[in-house]
Amino acid sequence: MRVDRLDHLVLTVDDLDRTMTFYAGVLGMTETTFGGGRSELAAAGVAIEEGPVERTGARGSIISVYIRDPDANLIELSNYLDR
Secondary structure (H helix, E strand, O other), X not given: OOOOOOOOOOXXXXXXXXXXXXXXXXXXXXXXXXXXXXXXXXXXXXXXXXXXXXXXXXXXXEEEEEEEOOOOOEEEEEEEOOO
16 A cells, blocks of 8 residues: 555644644644634645555554655654554
8 A cells, every 4th residue: 555645643742832833843834723723734745755664663563654854854754553
């Protein structure tokens, strides 16, 4: 299976402002608010380079998706499979 695009990803975070600042600043995402004050980060134009694929992380098996930032740096977004 090859992913063509990622529709959405839900994150549970400790500090919403810190998270929004990070993703907007680091990945160039656009912040919006909708439906009862929920926050959203849009990643228009972010192309998935590879994934999801299974890899080995520092503590075990992970599933990863790879994207490129505006400077062509490869960014790995991953999650442990055993959690």
